[in-house]
Amino acid sequence: MTTVNISGYTYGTAQVSPSPLKMGDLENLKKAVLFDAEDEKYLRMAGQVLADQIEDVLDVWYGFVGSHPHLVYYFTDGKGNANSEYLAAVRKRFGQWILDTCNRPYDQAWLNYAHEIGLRHHRTKKNKTDGVNSVPNISFRYLVAFIYPITATIRPFLAKKGHSAQEVEKMHQAWFKSVVMQVALWSAPYVKDGDF
């Protein structure tokens, strides 16, 4: 994997909070979303397909968030002022997240970083990574809701490199499964003790 230098991107370092889950828990979660070795294969294919389209994908996602005041709200000071530096810093990590979703092995380091991403949406760590003064917490219901746009809008990009309809479909299903698993993992900091 290419070494990346992105502000606040701490994947695989000691700065990442440990996940409450272990590999056995992840295996059970994979079964619940029917994720297997074939999905890993198609995620790697998706990683190649998406590699030079990351900025275009992010343009779609940021366009979507930016067009809805109740969504861009989470990048504001709570008084209607969006923080463009905050938006830009998150965008770089969001692009890397696309690549990590496709290319990283889903091991303990991946589990831990998924937990870290959850903490950074939740009031535990929101704003701290970028040292910004923004609203303190992303309402949990929108983490779940975003499964839809993040899944639906990736499909046209997966179809842009001449793969067969079946390959596009398999890449898309693998992506869908991974997004669902990751939102499940991101939810841990939000859920009451013992209920996760």
Added chain:
Amino acid sequence: MTTVNISGYTYGTAQVSPSPLKMGDLENLKKAVLFDAEDEKYLRMAGQVLADQIEDVLDVWYGFVGSHPHLVYYFTDGKGNANSEYLAAVRKRFGQWILDTCNRPYDQAWLNYAHEIGLRHHRTKKNKTDGVNSVPNISFRYLVAFIYPITATIRPFLAKKGHSAQEVEKMHQAWFKSVVMQVALWSAPYVKDGDF
């Protein structure tokens, strides 16, 4: 809507706990999953398509849960004994949930019943509706995880009544959006105060 008599099915009654959300919140949630009037139209179509296939859908879903000990666990006493009466009682309401997802107007009564469903997964109300002695809480991560199988496995059933590929796709996307919204709503009892 046909009057139904299903044990524990309290839709629209005073026994349902009120949702913490109001219609304005639902409108915002709909926007986050791109749900609009066209989706309502295609959910109604899906309701007609699925009406005589409910038991077949439930066979698939119960077969999936039943084949995974860590999933059927939530219908057990925690010592490996699944409660067949509990499974059967939930199954009837699950079938009705398919129809409600397709046919009900998404109004305050629907919001309230979605909250009630969340409470019945969470330790707040799990087991109480059916008066059973089962494990006290469904781990939240599996509520999110189930978005995948509940969405992916419905597609073949939507395609069984001779509709065009485009109609099947639109029914499926509307279903996907609705399932994501509902899991977002079901999460409320699990999430820490003020973080939902």
